[in-house]
Amino acid sequence: MATLVLSVVGGIVGGPVGASIGALVGQQIDRNLLFAPKARQGARLTELALQTSSYGTSIAQVFGTMRIGGCVIWSTDLIESRSTSSAGKGQPKVTNYSYAASFAVALSGRPIAGVGRIWADGKLLRGAAGDFKAATGFRLHRGGEDQAVDPLIAAAEGALAPAHRGIAYAVFEHLQLADYGNRIPSLTFEVIADAAPVPVGVIAAAVSDGLVGGTVALSLPGFAAHGDARGVLELLGAASGAWFVPAGRTLVLRDGRAVEATLDDAGCGAGERPGAQAVRAFGALDGVAQTVTVAHYDAARDYQTGLQQARRPGAGQRVARIELPASVSADTAKTIAAAELARGEAGRERRTLALGWAALGVTPGACVAIAGAPGVYRVASWSFEHDVLTLDCVRLAAATAPASASPGRVLPAPDAVAGTTILHAAELPPLDDSLPSAPRLTVAAAGTEAGWRGAALLYSLDDGARWLPAGATTGVATLGVLASVPGIGPRDLIDRINTIEVDLAQEGMSLAGADAAALDAGANIALVGDELLQFGQATQIGARRWRISELLRGRRGTEGAMALQAAGDRFVLLEAATAGVIELPLSSIGATVRLLASGIGDVAGPVAVTATVPGRSLLPLAPVHLALESIGDGDVRLRWVRRSRAGWRWIDGVDAPLGEEREAYRVTLIGGAGRAIETTVPELTVTAADRAAAVALQVRQIGSFGESPAAEIALPAL
Known part of the structure; x- marks a missing residue:
């Protein structure tokens, strides 16, 4: 290690004759670097993996690429936000609270090039593509000597806000804390200080302010110099x-x-033979380590701690451990352990040489060969007395062959990009047997990439003049677009002729078939364009393309949309876990609603959609089976069958529930004066006089919140 020269620097650094001059140089190095008070040594691996916030904590100098915990150097109090929501008419309002925080984290005591991934409580907060998994503002200050004060810190602290020049740090602004127990999570950062592996000599020069340099074979892909300089240098050695x-x-x-x-085999330089012979000695085998363990960070395993060992046979129980705060591969760590073990074994052999004046240039630390002796030796100590130079030499190990090792099982944190939000909204009839008392907008959303998890919603009923919060999307919906358009099919039978091809938004999305019992219970209902339909079979025919068949068409009164689909129209699988509902005021019937969705991947701005509110969730359905019966003298009796917005499954097989406060209808004579007649039963007698100028009849059911769409039948001429 570094013990060879440290004990003799003060007296030997100036050469064998100028010991007094060398002492002065040695004292400067002693005071400023090597023999400073030994209050703290280099970092243990656990220290670098934990985020701190203690005053006086040293900040690591990062070289290459490393995962660093950092130190919180500034923060605000928690920022509380609240919103109020209601479960529906007659239900109490619920106040929801959310929290955010703004803070700064010091990353490196020297300038860096950038930051890659960021982990929060062990989960990815920022992915390899630079995308954030939670909503936050983020700014990186790279540690230049000219860096400006962060604007957020300046706004909070005023004119005394520091710029932290020479320190690389990151600022988070309004990091949402819901995913982290409403507290600032423990953050670790993939800090990129240098683009390539850094030679050990370069690191030594940087941490010693130029007092130590040199070139050695080892380069480190990443290293964190933490603690006092002496400890770091000894570790590098x-x-x-x-x-x-x-x-x-x-x-x-x-x-x-x-x-x-x-040197020759007698221990003298060429032509110099003072008569002293080389003395060869071996240390005890049990005096050197039997096992060497290297603890390191493994970039292949998200910089998790790795352990590699080298072990020799024979006597001894000593165990040596190197805590290496560096990101190296398992192979490199194994090679370092094997090399340290080999150095210990080789160092058992020592040779004491007596030399003449010609060898005065061989000083402590020199690497020498001894004629007739195998291997290479390091001069460990030097003395000159009675014109005889005595060197104590230690055998050096031969170069260690690169070792191979297994890093262990890799369990990286999932890094799925969120992508942009895909949002669909439509006013639909209730998908259960409930009877809502206000218009309801069904909202389903997903993302273009697998990492999307949700988006905040706003809606406006006055063309964007005022926006109201609508909470957040519910789950990740299975959705896509139509690749083929179905033809018109039967409303009351299974359509086994038509099929529909759908391109889903992501490769990870899928569809599944359903049997008759599941379909009867409401499974596999989808919004296709503006038509609600169910499907019994789903077959994957491409990476994202699916074919659905065995169709039940025009469900819940949407048969009028069967002939209106076009390629590219929406496909949304409607499931309770992913289809949210926005309750609107009654005044919104007939209006157009604008919606904005903002997710963490919507960097270009919120996603905007519009939806009309015709009243499908509140108004009765148009009557069906209109029929005319002549009853003499030109009079006719008009009959029809009402439909209900409740009781779609027709459980009792007798009659559908009314679903309205009262039963009432309005029949309008088309043509002439356009007379309208109200009735409380599903039939009406139309006299010959009323038929005189009429060409058709329209029937609407009068519901609790308005009239149904019209059902029409032509009147034959008198």
Whole structure:
């Protein structure tokens, strides 16, 4: 490790003759870097993975790409918002509260290039594509010396707001906290300081303010320098197998790749033989580690902590552990462990050499070869007495072959992009047997990508002059567009002739068939254009394309829309878990409603749609089976069958429930004066006199909130 030179820097750094000059240089390095008070060493891995907010916490310097917890350096109080909703007429109103927070997190004590993914409580808050999974404003300050004060911090703190120059930090503005228990979550950041792996020598130079440099073989894809400089340098030395050597007023790292001198087998330089022979000694095997463990961060596993071990056979029980706050692969960590183990075994062999004047240039830290002895040695200590130079040399391990290792099971956090919102809204008849007392707009939504989870809704009844909150969308609906248009089919029988092809919005969406019992219970009902239909079979014929068949058409009074579909019209599978309802005032009947949906993927702005409110959710259905019967003298009796907006399943088989406060109808004579006649039974006698100028009859049921659409029959001429 770094112990070779640290004990002799003060006296040896200036050379064998200029010890006093070297002492001055050594003292400067001692005070400023290596022998500063040892109050805190380098970071343990757990420290980098946790977000902190304590005053005085040191901020890591990030190199390469690392996952960092950071430190909260500024925050506001929780920001409370509330909204009121009602479950319907006669139901109490409910006040809903939501919370957000604005805060800043310091990421690195040196400038960075950017931030990739962000995790909140272990789940992705920001994906690899830069998309956020929860609503928030976000700004990144990269740590330049000229960076400006963040506008939010400036607005809150005034003229004394710091710019935090030299510190990279992120600002979250109004981060919604509903997904995190209404508290600021524990955040970790994929910090990108440098685009490529960083050599260990470059890291050493940066953390020591240029006092330590050099080149070694090891480069790290990511590293967090945390704690005091001495601890970081010792850790870099341990990981790379390098040691520190004086070089003028600085130290350099060496790793034994270059041999600086070759000594003869007697321990003397060429032509110099003072008579002393080399002394070879071996340390006890149990004095070196039997197992070396390297703890590291594994980028292939979302920077989760990994452990790799190297173990030697033989005596001993010592275990060495290197806590490496670096993102390296499992193979690299295994190679580092094996190399440290090999260095320990090789270092058992030591040679003491007695040399003459010619070898005075061989100083502590030098990498030498000894003629007749295998391997390469590091000069561990140096003494010069009675014209004899004595070197204590330690055997260096041969280069370690790259090892292979398994990183373990990879369980990355899901990273699905939300995409933009797809929104559909329509006023529909109730899909159950309820009788609403106000117009209801059915809303279904999804996203263009699999990560979409919801969007906030606003609606306007006055063409955008005033917008009202409508809560949020309900679930992720299965929806798409028509790829083929069905023909007109029977209303009362299963349509086994026509099929419909549908392109769903995402590949992950699917449809399933339903048997007769499930269809009778209301399964597989879909809005196709403006028609409600059910389907018994669904077959996938492409990545997103499905064919549905065995159709029940014109459900709940929508038979009039069967001939109006076109390619590209909406397809929405209506399910209770994904179809929300907006209750509108009675005055909205006949109006057009504008809706805005805003999800986290709608970066270009809210998605806008319009929907008309003809009263389908409140008004009676048009009567059916109109028939005329002549009763003499030119008079005719008109009969019809009413329909109900309740009791669609016809459980008792006798008569559908009325569904209105009273039974009443209005019959209008088309032609002539257009006389209208009201009746409380589903029939009416039309006299010859009334028929004289009339050409047709229209029948409307009078409901509690208005009249049904008209059913019409032509009158034969008298």
